[in-house]
Amino acid sequence: MTAPQPDEHPPGLHDRDRVMVADDVVKTYGAGDGAVTALRGVSAAFTRGRFTAIMGPSGSGKSTFLHCLAGLDTVTSGTVLIGEVDITGLSRTRLTEVRRDRMGFVFQAFNLLPMLTAEENIRLTGRLAGRGADRGADPGWFGTVVDTLGLRDRLDHRPAELSGGQQQRVAVARALLTRPEVLFADEPTGNLDSRSGAQVLGFLRTAVDSYGQTVIMVTHDPVAAAHADRVLFLADGTIVDELAGPAIDSVHARMRKLEG
Numbered sequence: 390m391t392a393p394q395p396d397e398h399p400p401g402l403h404d405r406d407r408v409m410v411a412d413d414v415v416k417t418y419g420a421g422d423g424a425v426t427a428l429r430g431v432s433a434a435f436t437r438g439r440f441t442a443i444m445g446p447s448g449s450g451k452s453t454f455l456h457c458l459a460g461l462d463t464v465t466s467g468t469v470l471i472g473e474v475d476i477t478g479l480s481r482t483r484l485t486e487v488r489r490d491r492m493g494f495v496f497q498a499f500n501l502l503p504m505l506t507a508e509e510n511i512r513l514t515g516r517l518a519g520r521g522a523d524r525g526a527d528p529g530w531f532g533t534v535v536d537t538l539g540l541r542d543r544l545d546h547r548p549a550e551l552s553g554g555q556q557q558r559v560a561v562a563r564a565l566l567t568r569p570e571v572l573f574a575d576e577p578t579g580n581l582d583s584r585s586g587a588q589v590l591g592f593l594r595t596a597v598d599s600y601g602q603t604v605i606m607v608t609h610d611p612v613a614a615a616h617a618d619r620v621l622f623l624a625d626g627t628i629v630d631e632l633a634g635p636a637i638d639s640v641h642a643r644m645r646k647l648e649g
Contacts, residue, residue: 406436406437407434407435407436407437408435408436408437408471408472408570408571408603409434409435409458409469409470409471409570409571409603409605410433410434410435410468410469410470411431411432411433411434411454411457411458411467411468411469411470412432412467412468412469412470413430413431413432413466413467413468414428414430414431414432414454414457414464414466414467414468414469415428415429415430415431415464415465415466415467416428416450416453416457416462416463416464416465416626417465426626427450427453427626428450428453428454428457428464428626428627429625429626429627430467430627431450431454431467431623431626431627431628432628433621433628435571435603435605436603437570437601437603438597438601438602438603439597439603439604439618439619440593440594440597440603440604440606440616440617440618440619441604441605441606441617441618441619441620441621442606442607442608442613442614442616442617442619442620442621442635443455443605443606443607443608443620443621443623444607444608444609444611444614444620444621444622444623444640444643444644445622445623445624445647446624446644446647446648449623449624449625449626449647450623450625450626450627451607451623452575452607454607454623455573455575455605455607457469458571458573458605459488459492459494459571459573460476460479460484460487460488460492461488463477464477471487471491471492471570471571472491472570474487489514490567491569491570491571492569492570492571492572492573493514493563493564493565493567493569493571493572493573494564494572494573494574494575495557495560495561495564495572495573495574495575495577496560496574496575496576496577497575497576497577497579497580498580499548499553499556499557499559499560499580500560501548501556501559501560502548503547503548503549504547505547505548506544506545506546506547507540507543507544507545507546507547507548507551507555507559508544508545510548510559510560510563511531511534511535511540511544511559511562511563511566512531512563512566513563514563514564514566514567530566530568531566534562534565534566535562537592537595537596537599538558538559538561538562538592539558539588540555540558540559540562543555543559552585553580553581553582553585554581554582554584554585554586554588554589557577557578557580557581557585557589558588558589558592561577561589561592561593561596565596565600565602569602570603571603571604571605572593572596572602572603572604572605573604573605573606574593574604574605574606574607575606575607576607576608576609577589577590577593577606577608577613578590578608578610578613583612586610586612586613587612590613590616591616593606593616594616597618604617611637611640611641611644612637614635614640615635615636615637615640617635618633618634619631619632619633619634619635620632620635620640620643622643622644622647624647629647630643630647
């Protein structure tokens with residue numbers, strides 16, 4: 390059975406609006422009788438300035454798919470393009486550069502350096518890349534990100550002095566500061582209480598709506614998925630369903646069907 394091709398172009402939408410494309414991606418771990426295929430020819434396109442959630446039962450391949458899209462894991466076959474660049478054919482050094490310059494990452498673990506302040510953690514990626522914290526024509530982007538995420542009065546605090554929600558907001562700010570073409574979020578609310586999780590999801594939604602950010606998020610939570618523009622559902626390593634304009638109840642219903 391051929392998997393559906395999500396996010397087909399609306400009329401008049403040009404290829405330049407597709408920021409990332411996965412084409413017939415296969416991922417197999419191991420070899421011989423012990424081989425396990427996690428992705429079975431997955432194809433999907435991701436349009437600039439949209440928020441996509443990826444869901445599925447445990448073992449469906451959703452995190453593997455995100456890691457292959459982000460170049461954090463290699464593919465067995467198929468291609469993954471960011472813009473016109475096929476990341477599956479890059480050297481390790483060049484792939485590291487592409488991830489640094491064109492992608493942002495937010496994970497369930499906050500991954501902040503404990504000896505640095507919130508401001509130093511936010512600016513870290515830009516400094517490691519050998520450039521200032523601000524990028525592009527707008528010299529006030531740092532201030533915009535900090536104020537949008539409500540971190541202005543926490544910049545001098547170290548991670549141990551911040552709540553879990555505040556630490557994740559610092560991680561989101563760090564990911565947004567370089568204005569990545571794609572921001573990947575892997576269970577970004579998994580370690581947060583419901584209030585802090587809702588705040589982080591609200592900030593991601595604002596990044597899409599106000600700043601044109603592209604977000605691809607893996608989640609198991611229908612409440613989180615309802616913040617997205619669409620949801621892709623994986624099962625047994627293939628995309629089996631897609632839901633546009635998701636609401637909590639409709640996401641619940643699709644997941645119950647997959648898990649049943």
